[in-house]
Amino acid sequence: MxxxxxxxxxxxxxxxxxxxxxxxxxxxxxxxxxxxxxxxxxxxxxxxxxxxxxxxxxxxxxxxxxxxxxxxxxxxxxxxxxxxxxxxxxxxxxxxxxxxxxxxxxxxxxxxxxxxxxxxxxxxxxAHVNPSYLQIGELKLGIETLHLCYRDKEVQDLSKNEWKLLHLLMSKPEQVITREECLTALWDDQTFVDDNTLTVNVTRVRKKLRALGLTDVIETKRGIGYQFHSVLVGVAQ
The missing domain is CATH 3.40.50.2300 (Response regulator)
Known part of the structure; x- marks a missing residue:
C-alpha cells in the first residue's frame, strides 16, 4: 500500500x-x-x-x-x-x-x-496526491468530508450519493460518464434502484453547484450520461 x-x-x-x-x-x-x-x-x-x-x-x-x-x-x-x-x-x-x-x-x-x-x-x-480534497480549478470536494467549496463559498450538506456522484464526475472532467457508470458508483446493489433516482441525484447536485454560483457545469448527454465541464470552474481548455 x-x-x-x-x-x-x-x-x-x-x-x-x-x-x-x-x-x-x-x-x-x-x-x-x-x-x-x-x-x-x-x-x-x-x-x-x-x-x-x-x-x-x-x-x-x-x-x-x-x-x-x-x-x-x-x-x-x-x-x-x-x-x-x-x-x-x-x-x-x-x-x-x-x-x-x-x-x-x-x-x-x-x-x-x-x-x-x-x-x-x-x-x-x-489519496497519494492530496488526501484531503479533490480539486478541479477553484472547485474543491472534500475527500473525507461532505464539503464542497468554490472560491469563498461552501456547501456542507452534501448527501453521500451527491458526494459520490460529484467525485465520479470531477475525477473524469470533460469525459462523458454513462448512466450505468453512475449507477454502479452510487449503488453496489442496484436491485432496488429506480433509474429515475439517478436523475434526482443529478438534479440535487446541480442545485448545490448553483448555490456556489456555478451553472451548466454538468451537461446531460441525452441517452448516454453526463459530462463535467472543468472550463466552467476555472480550468483552461
Whole structure:
C-alpha cells in the first residue's frame, strides 16, 4: 500500500473485532477498535478513519443510527457487518448511508476484498496526491468530508450519493460518464434502484453547484450520461 489507511472497527463481539484487527494489520492498515460504546461518535472524530466497519447490533444505539450520525459530517466509506441477512435490513443499511453490507459469518479474505474495493473507489490515486480534497480549478470536494467549496463559498450538506456522484464526475472532467457508470458508483446493489433516482441525484447536485454560483457545469448527454465541464470552474481548455 502506498499510504497507511485508518480503519475503525465498531463491533461489540470482541472475538470478531480482534480477528479483523489481527488479519488487517499485516497489510499495512492502522486498525482501531471501539472499546467504549457510549462515545463512539467522539472516538470516530478522534481517529478520523478512512473507513468504518460497523456492526448493526450494538449496545446503547444501533449501527443504523450511528451511520446516519456519521453521515451528517463525513463521506467516509462505511461497511456494515451484521448477523441480520434479510433484504429489509440491507435496505435500511443503505438508506442509512452505508456503502456496503456483509452478513455474518464471513471470510476475512472476502472482507478484505471489500475493504480494498471501497478504499480504491473512494480515494484511488488521489489519496497519494492530496488526501484531503479533490480539486478541479477553484472547485474543491472534500475527500473525507461532505464539503464542497468554490472560491469563498461552501456547501456542507452534501448527501453521500451527491458526494459520490460529484467525485465520479470531477475525477473524469470533460469525459462523458454513462448512466450505468453512475449507477454502479452510487449503488453496489442496484436491485432496488429506480433509474429515475439517478436523475434526482443529478438534479440535487446541480442545485448545490448553483448555490456556489456555478451553472451548466454538468451537461446531460441525452441517452448516454453526463459530462463535467472543468472550463466552467476555472480550468483552461
Amino acid at each position: 502506498k499510504m497507511s489507511y485508518k480503519v475503525l472497527i465498531v463491533e461489540d463481539e470482541r472475538k470478531i473485532a480482534d480477528a479483523i484487527q489481527i488479519y488487517l494489520q499485516p497489510y499495512g492498515y492502522e486498525v482501531y477498535v471501539v472499546e467504549d460504546f457510549t462515545c463512539v461518535e467522539t472516538y470516530f472524530a478522534e481517529v478520523n478513519p478512512h473507513l468504518v466497519l460497523l456492526d448493526v447490533n450494538l449496545p446503547y444505539v444501533d449501527g443504523f443510527y450511528l451511520c446516519r450520525k456519521i453521515r451528517e459530517s463525513s463521506a467516509v466509506p462505511i461497511l456494515f457487518l451484521s448477523a441480520r441477512n434479510g433484504d429489509m435490513e440491507k435496505i435500511m443499511g443503505m438508506d442509512s448511508g452505508a456503502d456496503d453490507y456483509m452478513t455474518k459469518p464471513f471470510l476475512l479474505e472476502v472482507l478484505h476484498a471489500k475493504v480494498k474495493a471501497l478504499l480504491r473507489r473512494t480515494y484511488g490515486e488521489l
